[in-house]
Amino acid sequence: MLRSHVLTLAAALLLLPALPVLAWADPTADELLKKYDSVMGPENFLATIQMTAHRDDGTTRTYKMTVLKKGSEKFRLSFAEPAAVRGQEMLRQGDNLWVYMPNLKRAVRLANRDSFQGGDFNNADVLRVNYQADYSAKTVADPSRADAWELELHAKTKDAAYDMVKLWLRKSDLQPVKGEYYTASGKMLRMAEFSEFKAYSGLMRPGKIQMKNMLATQRYSTMSWDAMDTHVDPPSGKFVLDDLGK
Amino acid sequence: MFSLLQIAVRNVLRNKRRTAITLAALLIGVSVMVSIRGLLNGLQRSLVQNVVQGQTGALQIHRAGFLKNVLSSPLGLDMPQDAAFERKLLSVKHVKAVSPRILFAGMINVADQTIFLGVQGVDPIREFQVVPLRAKTLDDKQQFASGKVADAMVVTEQLASALQGSNVPKGAPAALLAPDRDGALSGENVTLTGVMKLNMPGEKKIGMVRLDVAQRLLKMEGRATEYIVAVDNIDNIDQVAADLNVLLGKDYEVSTWEDIAAFIKQAMQRQNFILSLVASVFLILMLLGVANTMLMSVMDRTREIGTMMAVGVRRSKILGLFLMEAATIGALGGVIGGAVGSLIVLVLNRRGISVSFPGSNVPFTIQPFVTPTYLLTIVAIAGLGALLFAVYPAWRASRLRPVEALAGG
Known part of the structure; x- marks a missing residue:
């Protein structure tokens, strides 16, 4: 008995110098993806967000909205501005997505990959942040960026926002810094840059994403988080079709 | 000899x-x-x-640059849709009739299904004066062309079958959604009064709504993106095209059916x-x-x-x-x-x-x-x-x- 304890102790002592090495080992792709989800889509939150779409002709349009999230499957978004979309709401339940049109007094089903309010984000970008469920990931070596880990993600479901994603997380604190979004055939659709990192109720995360349209290169959209509270626990009754418009 | x-x-x-x-x-x-x-x-x-008599009209008028960007349905390249503008067009010799249209991309929702489609907003009476053969493609017993159903919409057979298996019940309530002229999502209720047959090869998922519905949806009251023009004799189109070009100036482009349906x-x-x-x-x-x-x-x-x-x-x-x-x-x-x-x-x-x-x-x-x-x-x-x-x-x-x-x- 004592003998085995001594052996364990000896083994532990022998391994001790190796521990720092273990801590410095490269994070796995799954760990990085988990980190991304925890930063970009915390379990529950209430956020105030602004999206500005910059269009081909140089005009811009800014949308203000609040987003409420509960668990990984439920989102509810309400537009506050501009007047043209005030009262519009969007609801996600699992793979289903609807938009509620106040003038029609009913909800209409939408597709994940439709443009979000005519901008360069798609609906899933805003209302479906669960990369661990949607993608299989592997790390790839990127010699051009020594400061970041590069992940290559392939969609596991057609409901994912994109068929293929390349994601860069900086090594210093594993915050996302850049994303590239591709079709199945490898054509780049969008490119995102993450910036303005700050703490939202204790959660360090990017405060702004700029999404560039790689097909119509004059176009881009920015999304910025004015506030985000992760300590909310919204009731499930908020996430049903009948509650929209109320 | x-x-x-x-x-x-x-x-x-x-x-x-x-x-x-x-x-x-x-x-x-x-x-x-x-x-x-x-x-x-x-x-x-x-x-x-x-x-000419079923689809394009003899001539079409757009804002300059519209046809080059037609795939992105540029709502910004629009023109007035009012009596004064139409009088001006009708003053050209050999022009018999004109009718406004708005072309845009949108989504149609029936029951719990939403499908993308190309939409033409048309004047339900004058459209069929310029392209009379088009009336034959409608199966709704002239409901749409009567102009009496305020929110009437017809869709192609292909779209109808994609929506509801084989047929959409007549008078089915539906919602038409599209980004408006500023890009914001907008919606209008419509009633599916029937289906139309396609009389030209090309895009198959197409719908036709009344111009006023389209204008409301897109926040484009009093505007159109296209005028179709009928002439008294098809041999006069080059003459009419030249006259319209002079009349409208360089902000507009006038195209003959040969330009529009180049494949024909x-x-x-x-x-x-x-x-x-x-x-x-x-x-x-x-x-x-x-x-x-x-x-x-x-x-x-x-x-x-x-x-x-x-x-x-x-x-x-x-x-x-x-x-x-x-x-x-x-x-x-x-x-x-x-x-x-x-x-x-x-x-x-x-x-x-x-x-x-x-x-x-x-x-x-x-x-x-x-x-x-x-x-x-x-x-x-x-x-x-x-x-x-x-x-x-x-x-x-x-x-x-x-x-x-x-x-x-």
Whole structure:
């Protein structure tokens, strides 16, 4: 008995110098993806967000909205501005997505990959942040960026926002810094840059994403988080079709 | 000269069987060429009518740069839709009617299903004055075209079946969604009054709503992205296009149906090219037949030629005689073939042939016809061609030595 304890102790002592090495080992792709989800889509939150779409002709349009999230499957978004979309709401339940049109007094089903309010984000970008469920990931070596880990993600479901994603997380604190979004055939659709990192109720995360349209290169959209509270626990009754418009 | 022709005609009539065979070759060749041309003329005329009176109108007016960006449905490239602007368009000579449209991309929702589609917002009355054949593509018993259903919408059969398996119940409530002129998502309730058939190949998931619904949806009251124009006579379109261009200036572009439906024009050019290839092959085969019988004739008539030479007929006369015989047969065959071909075309014209385009399911009748110019040309080609192909046999005849010829070659 004592003998085995001594052996364990000896083994532990022998391994001790190796521990720092273990801590410095490269994070796995799954760990990085988990980190991304925890930063970009915390379990529950209430956020105030602004999206500005910059269009081909140089005009811009800014949308203000609040987003409420509960668990990984439920989102509810309400537009506050501009007047043209005030009262519009969007609801996600699992793979289903609807938009509620106040003038029609009913909800209409939408597709994940439709443009979000005519901008360069798609609906899933805003209302479906669960990369661990949607993608299989592997790390790839990127010699051009020594400061970041590069992940290559392939969609596991057609409901994912994109068929293929390349994601860069900086090594210093594993915050996302850049994303590239591709079709199945490898054509780049969008490119995102993450910036303005700050703490939202204790959660360090990017405060702004700029999404560039790689097909119509004059176009881009920015999304910025004015506030985000992760300590909310919204009731499930908020996430049903009948509650929209109320 | 006249006597030479007389002898030639007599010679042609002398060997009835040989003449009959040659004439038959010419007759079949010429009548087939006339019939095919007639069919193609009818087909092409229907094609043009179908496009001009069923889809595009004779002319279309857009803001400059619209057609280049048509795939992105640029709502920003719009124009006024009001009485003053329309009066201006109608003041142009030969313009018969105009009608506004807005083209945009959107989504239609029925029950819990949402599908992307291309939408045309049209004036439910005037649209069918400019493109009357389009009314035939609607199955909703003129509900849409009556203009009485305020939120009426029709969709293509393809879209309807994608929406509800096979058919959407008439009067089904639906919602039409689209980004408005500023890009914000907007929606309007519509009622599906029926389905329309496609009369042109191209995009299959299409819907048509009333202009005022589209204007409300897109926040574009009093605006349109397109005017379609009908003219009194299709031959005047270039004149009208030029006048409209002057009237509207460089902020607008005026296009003829040929610019809009360029594929139709190209298809017609391709058809014409193929027809001329086929016709050339027919012509050469037919004329080789003539050359062959002429050669046979020279062989058969060696003694006769020898006799003519012996009594002092000059070689040039002999050459002329045989050429004249060939030309006579050629002209005769051409005329008879042309007549038979015209008769076939005339019968087909009276009857009409019902066809439909690939990619469209609206049958329409083609009425073959040929122009007098084409008939004259084909008869001339048959006569002159026969003459040309008889040069060698005639030359052979004129080179015979009288003594040997008299001895029978």
